[in-house]
Amino acid sequence: MANTGRTSQDGLSTSSRDLRINGESMGEFLPGEPQALPSRPEITDVVIQLFTHRSVTEPILVPAVVEPLLVLVLAGAATVEERALGGEWEAADVSTGDFFLTSSDEPYEMRWQTHGGDTFEVMHLYLGLPLIEQASRELSGQHAGPVRLRDVSGARDERVVFVMEQLRTELLLQRSPSALFARSLAQALAVHLVRSYLAESQPGRRVNALQAYKLRKVTDAMRAHLSDEFSLATLASLAELSEYHFSRLFKRATGLSPSQYFIRMRMVRARHLLLETRLSIIDIGLEVGYSSPSHFSQVFRREVGVTPSEFRGA
Incomplete structure (x- = not known):
């Protein structure tokens, strides 16, 4: 806003x-x-x-x-x-x-x-x-x-x-x-x-960024498959681009690589489940694609700053 x-x-x-x-x-x-x-x-x-x-x-x-x-x-x-x-x-x-x-x-x-x-x-x-x-x-x-x-x-x-x-x-x-x-x-x-409502200063355009409709198509696919293994090839195919060009244009559009963005989406979902449901931390990890509870905790702590149990108990 x-x-x-x-x-x-x-x-x-x-x-x-x-x-x-x-x-x-x-x-x-x-x-x-x-x-x-x-x-x-x-x-x-x-x-x-x-x-x-x-x-x-x-x-x-x-x-x-x-x-x-x-x-x-x-x-x-x-x-x-x-x-x-x-x-x-x-x-x-x-x-x-x-x-x-x-x-x-x-x-x-x-x-x-x-x-x-x-x-x-x-x-x-x-x-x-x-x-x-x-x-x-x-x-x-x-x-x-x-x-x-x-x-x-x-x-x-x-x-x-x-x-x-x-x-x-x-x-x-x-x-x-x-x-x-x-x-x-x-x-x-x-x-x-x-x-x-034009801004007084006009910064440079993010040239050659991924088109909005392609970005929406890719992020919708990420959201629908948070529990699946990340696949750069699949996402690039959805965007009808090579993996190299897709990664470059995606980062210009979002500021993050596709894999980093996918992890952020997983953590957003995990945070929601931790606060809004009574699912176990193991089940939440599985829902966002981590079969190993320790790996889930490690990634969550790296991205959020605390462990899943600490986040839920805060």
Whole structure:
């Protein structure tokens, strides 16, 4: 949400702060589970998720994102606090209709306290980079430079609210959603973001990074097979690239090698299971691909900073 960073209060290693994710994976790093959504045809570069959040008093990791992520408060109110690495907490009181825009190159930490009830509801909208770049070319010409949007926390913009609500209605409530209409709405939103929320400084583009749709395809496959042995060949094949070029482009897109990213995803899942279930540590290790409890404990401690039993008992 805001351009902030994260401390190591949760025991995460410095390398974990290097993790850069695609926006639709954000749910893996937030407490609780996303709301179940009706099955709908996939629309390129447009992904919606809904979350119901309770108060979170302990700071949580919010990784950097590859593509812009919009978060709209649908119901309820909360005080949301964010801070940069080594910085001071900054608070924003948000309610229905407020939004956040995340385009940060750095992870950060956040926490929130709900008001007047136990929960507040938000909508996450992931916009693929091709939509933002198309909007930039349309507004500034074919030779427009790299696009960087600024981060926004708890702002109000009626056009953003209107388009996001229209997208939610079309994709989640219509019996026969129109991909054409939804993509047109997303394009209109991308134009508005480029017009209104460009960052003052535009850093260099991550040239030759793995395309967003390929990154999503690969990370979805990783997530579905966390208990399986890591296979660079399989992932490269999904991306329709050689292993060498896939590894290079994947790291440019995420900041991590494919194997490092896979391990991070395993540890995210393990942390969730340790906190949210009563499964034994042995069973959790098996679920995330470690048949040896000692190996699981060794990797977990290296990545998180404590052993699985210490993490569960903290």
